[in-house]
Amino acid sequence: MAAxxxxxxxxxPSEALLQGRRTIEISHNGAVYRLQATKLGKLILTK
Incomplete structure (x- = not known):
């Protein structure tokens, strides 16, 4: 548990958002963003 x-x-935790997937799409203020986990364990958020 995080402090x-x-x-x-x-x-x-990112696992709570990704739920085992490598990529998810997030809708925010009418735009769609893509959150992607890389092979090296980094996160990339793109519009």
Whole structure:
């Protein structure tokens, strides 16, 4: 479990978003973004 930040928020693990997938699409303010996990364990967010 991640520790709370000073503002009271708790970071959400990337696994909770990706749920075993390498790529997901996120809708935000009418635009679609793609969140992709790389083979090296990095995250890429593109519009």
């Amino acid at each position: 709370r930040r000073a503002d009271g928020s708790t970071p959400l």
